[in-house]
Amino acid sequence: MPAPSDKQAERKRKLTAFLRAEALAQGFDLCRVTLPDAIPRAPERLAEFIAAGRHGSMSWMEETQARRGDPRVLWSDVRSIVMFGLNYGPDEDPRGILSKTDRAAISVYARNRDYHDVIKGRLKEVATRFAARAGEDVKVFVDTAPVMEKPLAEAAGLGWQGKHTNLVSRSHGSWLFLGSLFTTADLEIDEAERDHCGSCRACLDACPTNAFPAPYKIDARRCISYLTIEHKGPIDPALRPLIGNRIYGCDDCLAACPWNKFAASAAEMKLQAREDLKEPSIAFLLTLNDAAFRSFFSGSPVKRIGRDRFVRNVLIAAGNSGREDLIDPCLRLMEDGSPVVRGMAVWALGRLMRPEQFRQLAVSRNQDEPEVEAEWQRAECGA
Template identity: 55%
Template sequence: MTHTPSLTDRIKAEARAAGFDAVGIARAEVGAREQARLDAFVAEGQYGEMGWMADTHERRRDPKTLWPEARSVIVCAMNYGPEHDPMADLQHSDRGVIAAYARNRDYHDLVKKRLKRVARWMHAELDCQVKVFVDTAPVMEKPLAARAGVGWQGKHSNLVSREHGSWLFLGEIFTTLELPTDAAETDHCGSCRRCLDICPTDAFPTAYTLDARRCLSYLTIEHKGPIPHEFRAPMGNRIYGCDDCLAVCPWNKFAETAREAAFIARDDLTLPKLSELAGLDDAAFRARFSGSPIKRTGRDRFTRNVLIALGNSGDAEALSAVTPLLDDASPLVRGAAVWAYLRLGGEPGDRPARESDPEVRAEWTGGSRSQKII
């Protein structure tokens, strides 16, 4: 007897043919527990400067507020598993560590392109309405992915998969179709708390709760001002994002290296030399990170991060890379340069008196000799 594929079988086959590694289907709704977590996150201001989290709060907590006609959500995931353990990179203090997801192409464009391919097929073949979303839209994608059976939200609040560990990009197709749903995935974290204990800045007030204001991913990417003093030493050589809580997850033992070429790390984005990165002007920064999500952060914020890492390097020779930036046009860069300069043993001389920006002057006066690490 010939097997006739079901509607969901056809959709999942099309998604896998488009390049997705995991697919699941859920109703267009999230649970009360997840809504309560979001409410608390917003009420306590844990989103920091990411004001859109508050602005889109109501739309984010209920998919039907975002699109009332939505009935089902097809959650599609792509594996970006790194080739080696990112934790090992933290030992190279003269090199910058970039989060695994950002070591090649910006995933947003690729994931959305693949989603649109599946959505066009659904619209044409199944006579339904569809909308596609990646994580720039106000969608609670991780709770939806858990309800769709793609994985579960671990104690680090990210999605964990039994097949792919913590290394998944997510995208969603909302549809007007009433589809059979997949069984929600069970939480398999148990008593493990490695992701909580490894965090260098104690960004998890409790399990399953993240305070973005303390998270190095937020601080190095979204935060626009100087890195708060208490987080500078814990940053180490992390210059864009932080993989620690993802990388220590025991479920990563089942993960495979990404098969999508655009997610395999570029050589120039794997442990680049901090001294070289410090010398990038705006044009060179844009050229170096063309096509990378790093480009959206901008040269000044990125250079701020590089300077903090140089200050943490403990290498007096790094002063030659730091010193020119004491006169940078950007106060954000100058302030970070002052911190790194003093931490590496540089002498202030008459520079504090010549500084016009009050925040940068404060960096000079706050840079006590006890900060030295060499």
């Protein structure tokens, strides 16, 4: 008769095998397991990041710091953490669009349905079947919860946090969506992945705004993904020219990773890009009112930032384009209801119009809100 310890080991093995099979059936590419105490340095590193102010205006990171730094604070009963990876590798290098001045660059991950919804739905399917089989409690999390997914994924062996602070996989490069399942079940634990970056600094050198003060450290306040998605209000004028035509996120550091050569493009059942989001026209995007914005980006994560913040980003791309054919769409936005949109229209026109044209426009303007007036003053000074 098997000893109790043998029975426990066999139960662990069977439950872990069942979990991996369910993950594969739901289209996940990777599924590995770690312990809730596997990231002991994470709280210290998170505290350092926040203390330095590198989280920018993401106050939620500070508010959830304790839960984010230790999974057991989030759920005291958790015994195993299962990390899932879903490949979203693009068909080609997404940086090719950066030279097309009439087109807008949307980050690869946002060119289809909101991945939060896609992954959470699949995780719930896995969790439901696993809970029924194991008779244990489960919770699933995708990005929006206070879970440090990247350190946990490294501890579970999905990959390692590269110098750009994102997860890098030997099989999928830098193109992985992550999700997690917390459970009260005891499972077989996988080995952590070690760092394979070596002396490479391709991701650091690729950053347009120099957002990495050092390898493995990021300052969100200079990151285009943060600026175009999380940041509200006007964007630092010094950084605007560096944004180019990136209107939602930035793939440069991810796309530069040499490990991407091992990553195939995402399969059909996963996340294929919408054709109309691969290279949308800047001129078209400048015409979107709130209703048109919501309709065009229905189901997309882009919709979450709202129309005004989005058009702010598009106006920056217009100002960086050097294209006179975008002057008229920008002029129409001078009458927009949003101060942040009007302000960015001023900035864009200051870069697109000839100096004498812009001076005439400035003379004829009406007094506006302080943030818009500040844009006029900067533009008139050539800033």
